[in-house]
Amino acid sequence: MNIVLMGYMGSGKSLIGNGLAKKMKLKYLDLDDYIEIQEKKSISDIFKEKGEIYFRKKESFYLKEVLERHKNCIISLGGGTPCFAGNLDIVKNNTNTQSIYLQTSLEELTKRLFEERNKRPLIAHLETQDELKDFIRKHLFERSFYYNQADYKVVTDKKDSDQVIEESCSLLF
Template identity: 75%
Template structure:
């Protein structure tokens, strides 16, 4: 079985995925890291050189590759991965995949992302907390349709990583 973690950027997918893999003694794969390794450049550089459409096509290609190649792996997706190119269908139609939506509130996401926005191409240009909050609000509204198709939903607000990890393991086993 593979476990796919999805949610908006800043929801904790990478941190929780890494922690969950240790607890469950499963391999861990961050799809963004995988793409960077395959493409030999950062996500930011891919966006800069080729644009978002190119990136989304590559992202879908590599998601398909990972889902068809890896087993017993925790996979953290990029925030937009489920929302493009039929990726959510690819995820939910695989018998060996369980998907989990890490749902995080608007305020929590805004607070987490503001300090690290320079490292994230989609929000690097936003100067104020209010601009960032408006941006996140719009994206989460648009993406919720896809995220809510996950097999399970975990609310992450006010929870420690170990607590979320425990919640996920109790859901799955």
């Protein structure tokens, strides 16, 4: 079985994915890292050079590839992955896949993302916490429809990574 983690950027998908993989003795794969290896470019460079539409098409292609080629794996999706190109249906219709939404509040996401915004192409242009909060609020409104279709939901606020990993494991088994 593959376990797919979804949620907004900054929700902890990579951190929790790595920890969950170690605890469950499974392979870990970050879809964004996989895309960067396959495309031989950073996500930021792909966005800058080829645009978001190109990226979203490649993201969908590589999601299908990963789910077909990898079994017994923890897979972290990009924050927007479930919301584009029928990707949520790809995950939901894969019979050997369970999904977990790592739900994080607007306030917590704003706090986590503000200091690292320059490393994230979608928010690098935002200069104040208020601008970032408004941006996240809009995205959460648009994306929560998709995120909430995950098989399971784990609220990450006020929990350390070990607590989120434990809660995720208890939902799966």
